[in-house]
Amino acid sequence: MDGNLNALTTIFTEFYYWVTVVFMFLIHVGFCMYEVGASRARNHMHTLMKNIMIIPLVTVTFFFFGWWIYWAFPNFPFWGGLDTEAGAANLPWADTMATNVSDRITGVFWAAFLLFSWTAASIVSGSVIERIRSSALWVHAVMIGSVWWIIDAAWGWHYGGWMVRILGYHDAYASGVIHAIAGGYALGVIMVLGPRLGKFAKDGTPRDIPPHNPWLLTIGIFLIYTGFWGFYAACNVPVISPEGIDGQITGVTWTATNIYLAPTTLSAITFNFLMSLSGGLMAAYVISKGDAFWTFSGGLAGIITASAGNDLYHPIQAMIIAAVGVVIVYKLHYWVERRFKLDDAVGAVAVHGYAGVVGLVISGFVLWGVPSSPYEGYATINPIGQITGAVIMFFVLGFLPGWALAKMQAAAGVLRIPEEVELQGLDYAEHHAYEDAKAAIIEADKQELAARAGAAAK
Amino acid sequence: MSTNGYTSWAVDLAEVGPIYPFQGYEVLMVIIGVVFWIGWHRIQFVREGEHLEKARHTGDEEKVKAQLERY
Numbered sequence: 001m002d003g004n005l006n007a008l009t010t011i012f013t014e015f016y017y018w019v020t021v022v023f024m025f026l027i028h029v030g031f032c033m034y035e036v037g038a039s040r041a042r043n044h045m046h047t048l049m050k051n052i053m054i055i056p057l058v059t060v061t062f063f064f065f066g067w068w069i070y071w072a073f074p075n076f077p078f079w080g081g082l083d084t085e086a087g088a089a090n091l092p093w094a095d096t097m098a099t100n101v102s103d104r105i106t107g108v109f110w111a112a113f114l115l116f117s118w119t120a121a122s123i124v125s126g127s128v129i130e131r132i133r134s135s136a137l138w139v140h141a142v143m144i145g146s147v148w149w150i151i152d153a154a155w156g157w158h159y160g161g162w163m164v165r166i167l168g169y170h171d172a173y174a175s176g177v178i179h180a181i182a183g184g185y186a187l188g189v190i191m192v193l194g195p196r197l198g199k200f201a202k203d204g205t206p207r208d209i210p211p212h213n214p215w216l217l218t219i220g221i222f223l224i225y226t227g228f229w230g231f232y233a234a235c236n237v238p239v240i241s242p243e244g245i246d247g248q249i250t251g252v253t254w255t256a257t258n259i260y261l262a263p264t265t266l267s268a269i270t271f272n273f274l275m276s277l278s279g280g281l282m283a284a285y286v287i288s289k290g291d292a293f294w295t296f297s298g299g300l301a302g303i304i305t306a307s308a309g310n311d312l313y314h315p316i317q318a319m320i321i322a323a324v325g326v327v328i329v330y331k332l333h334y335w336v337e338r339r340f341k342l343d344d345a346v347g348a349v350a351v352h353g354y355a356g357v358v359g360l361v362i363s364g365f366v367l368w369g370v371p372s373s374p375y376e377g378y379a380t381i382n383p384i385g386q387i388t389g390a391v392i393m394f395f396v397l398g399f400l401p402g403w404a405l406a407k408m409q410a411a412a413g414v415l416r417i418p419e420e421v422e423l424q425g426l427d428y429a430e431h432h433a434y435e436d437a438k439a440a441i442i443e444a445d446k447q448e449l450a451a452r453a454g455a456a457a458k
Numbered sequence: 459m460s461t462n463g464y465t466s467w468a469v470d471l472a473e474v475g476p477i478y479p480f481q482g483y484e485v486l487m488v489i490i491g492v493v494f495w496i497g498w499h500r501i502q503f504v505r506e507g508e509h510l511e512k513a514r515h516t517g518d519e520e521k522v523k524a525q526l527e528r529y
Contacts, residue, residue, distance in 0.1 A: 242471075247467065248466060248467055248468035249467050249468070249469065249470075249471060250468065250469065250470045251469075251470030251471055251472050251473070252472075253470065253471035253472045255471055262467055263467065263471060263474070263477065264477075268478075279494075282494070282495075282498050285498075285502070286498060286501055286502070289505065290505070312462060312477060312478055312479065313478060313479065314478040314479070314480070314484070314487060316487040316488065316490065316491040317478070317479065317480070317487065319491060319494070320490065320491070320494065323494065366461060366479050366480075367461060367462070367479060368459070368460070368461050369459045369460030369461055369465060370460050370461060370462050370464060370465075370479070371460075371464060371465060371466050371467050373467070374467035376468075380460065380465060
């Protein structure tokens with residue numbers, strides 16, 4: 001850090017990302033509460049543990065190889081080789097991936113991306129509750145969190161990614177790169193996993209499985225909203241000079257940028273986050289006829305739909321796009337459930353996957369011709385590029401890997417819990433151990449009390 | 459063609475103002491937004507009225523008593 005301004009910018013940027021990471025932790029807290037609230041009492045501890053263990057497993061694998069993938073894969077394998085030069089500083093044995101006073105940003109930047117990885121894995125976790133083996137889910141968590149989503153980020157969420165350069169792909173707040181891919185992945189897994197026992201009647205009619213604790217679920221989704229706000233800030237570069245961007249921007253005016261280093265403002269994304277949340281809530285309330293949980297999820301789906309272009313939209317555009325997305329997502333969820341007999345336990349495929357896809361498609365039309373990047377020679381944003389991008393995110397990098405791995409796990413007999421365990425509940429053994437331990441300690445205390453009373457009487 | 463008037467970021471940002479799409483249509487967008495908002499109230503009023511009308515005829519005396527006890 002040479003010069004006071006450079007030092008101040010570096011420390012500010014470091015602190016900015018650090019704060020976003022802390023906010024984003026609330027997303028995971030929210031997902032845990034949502035899953036536990038949605039599951040039945042006999043499965044609570046396993047449901048919670050399944051999601052909690054995503055944190056360490058994705059963290060260590062993201063340290064070992066996920067972060068390197070982001071820097072090495074922007075053009076690999078179709079448009080060039082691995083970028084080993086950029087990747088070198090992000091290998092787990094690089095001295096920049098440790099305590100180093102000449103590098104103050106790698107750790108917090110790594111953490112910001114890592115929190116996105118947890119989110120991707122956690123989205124999948126919600127759709128498969130009450131019947132997947134934890135061991136199977138944790139392998140999926142590593143694959144979606146430290147491999148597939150970060151490949152899509154290198155391709156379509158990196159200033160040099162081939163999708164940005166060639167397709168004009170634009171996805172500022174991750175409609176596709178987090179939500180469409182995770183929703184697609186979840187769809188692939190639940191297609192193989194099958195529905196929970198009792199989800200469908202003999203004639204194929206779907207049954208509602210109401211949440212065990214609606215209030216926990218409500219607080220959970222509000223925490224997800226809060227964390228999502230931090231996520232929005234984390235997707236920006238807070239302040240950078242035109243020379244720092246090294247693109248075509250002229251003059252000396254510093255700016256905030258999106259992940260592609262194209263200009264936006266914190267003001268814009270604050271307007272658009274709140275207006276798309278509102279559009280989503282209002283549309284979901286109407287379309288679901290006031291169903292509380294679809295209304296809350298609709299707020300989230302609204303933000304996700306508008307996220308691809310929320311760096312550029314007018315707030316009213318963000319609101320309307322969110323509302324349109326939510327109506328499509330709601331209809332699609334029930335159509336898929338009835339038609340294919342799929343049990344998406346928390347609506348994750350719909351709220352994240354379908355909303356992400358719809359958001360990408362809409363942004364291709366609304367932002368048609370707008371530059372995707374400040375660098376020369378990049379394609380501008382266009383509907384074909386966004387639709388192609390949506391297919392890559394949802395189907396190629398999401399659905400296919402999830403489905404293939406689940407197929408392998410099913411063939412090996414390690415995907416789904418036995419029916420007997422599903423009926424008695426995943427926590428059955430723990431509940432009995434708890435009751436036995438409780439009875440034993442009460443009995444011991446009673447004996448102690450009796451012994452003391454006996455001694456006093458003598 | 460570009461919906462926000464920029465086809466390249468080869469610009470001096472000191473000279474740039476709005477960058478949202480469809481500049482010049484702000485009033486129309488506000489009208490659409492207000493119609494969405496007022497329309498929402500209209501739909502909600504009608505639906506809630508229908509729901510309450512239906513609900514007032516569905517109460518079972520025993521169940522209502524149980525609800526009162528439940529507090």
